Amino acid sequence: MAAAEGLRVRDVTVRFGPLTAVDGAGLTAPPGTVTGLVGPSGAGKTTLCDVITGLRRPAAGAVLLDDADLTRSAARERARRGIARTFQRAGAAGPATVREAVRAAAARHAMTGEQPGRTARDRWRRRLEARRDAGASADALLARVGIQEYAERPVRDAPPGVAGLMDLARALATEPAVLVLDEPWAGLPVRHARALEVLLRDLAGEGLAVLVVEDEIEPVLGVCDVLHVLDDGRVIAAGPPAEVRADPRVRDAYRAGPRVTTCRSTGGAGRRVAGRRPAPR
Numbered sequence: 001m002a003a004a005e006g007l008r009v010r011d012v013t014v015r016f017g018p019l020t021a022v023d024g025a026g027l028t029a030p031p032g033t034v035t036g037l038v039g040p041s042g043a044g045k046t047t048l049c050d051v052i053t054g055l056r057r058p059a060a061g062a063v064l065l066d067d068a069d070l071t072r073s074a075a076r077e078r079a080r081r082g083i084a085r086t087f088q089r090a091g092a093a094g095p096a097t098v099r100e101a102v103r104a105a106a107a108r109h110a111m112t113g114e115q116p117g118r119t120a121r122d123r124w125r126r127r128l129e130a131r132r133d134a135g136a137s138a139d140a141l142l143a144r145v146g147i148q149e150y151a152e153r154p155v156r157d158a159p160p161g162v163a164g165l166m167d168l169a170r171a172l173a174t175e176p177a178v179l180v181l182d183e184p185w186a187g188l189p190v191r192h193a194r195a196l197e198v199l200l201r202d203l204a205g206e207g208l209a210v211l212v213v214e215d216e217i218e219p220v221l222g223v224c225d226v227l228h229v230l231d232d233g234r235v236i237a238a239g240p241p242a243e244v245r246a247d248p249r250v251r252d253a254y255r256a257g258p259r260v261t262t263c264r265s266t267g268g269a270g271r272r273v274a275g276r277r278p279a280p281r
């Protein structure tokens, strides 16, 4: 069997009408590694994550996981193969508690994920056991991401940072091989932010390929092994975080000032101006 190579994204291009949001971008996120993807607002990071997770079909390029080409696979198939994701605006509506939301993810995974076993009967028995244990799994995951004290709160009342960690717990409930985290530090109090850094390192230590996406370089500087910088849809630098931060092209990209982009909320008809970003210090 081929060695696990993790996630490989090659030459991806996405267009929205006349706008090229992602322009031949590529990156790798190997197992056992925290990989960073940063770039000024509007650079194309979320669109690239959508391509990785199967929510958007690219005009060109490929997404590979180990030796499988997933470019044409549906989002559900990618999730089944172990690609999990959290979103920028996390959380869910409805009356469910934080614990119930995580338990439901664990129960769903118990019934749909791969289970070891020699016979179909063995595998079915394991599924039922895993579903029965989903509550205990949820409690362990909530403790792992550090939000057990919010377990009985309705999801809709969870502060944004807690909702993000709940989404992370739900993603971990699927026992992923690749974890794509879109702005995971948004809204997190300092205590949780530091704990998240440690958790991401631990997850990589357990063999996961972690891809963490942020606008700014600073939040990911201490946690990533490799950093990619996206600007105007192109990867302009990749390598060790400190070297990438010092790269003049990266400093220029962050200094470039407001970026005029096509506005999502108007279906591409309007324009918006992204805020000025401070250059990395």
Ligand SMILES: Nc1ncnc2c1ncn2[C@@H]1O[C@H](COP(=O)(O)OP(=O)(O)OP(=O)(O)O)[C@@H](O)[C@H]1O
Pocket: 016, 019, 021, 039, 040, 041, 042, 043, 044, 045, 046, 047, 048, 215, 261, 262, 263, 264, 267, 268
């Ligand atoms: N559905 C869409 N229709 C039209 N334009 C879009 C759509 N989605 C994204 N865009 C545009 O594509 C470009 C890249 O957007 P994207 O959200 O991927 O950037 P980003 O780097 O994730 O930005 P942010 O950090 O602000 O989320 C932007 O110009 C954006 O306005």
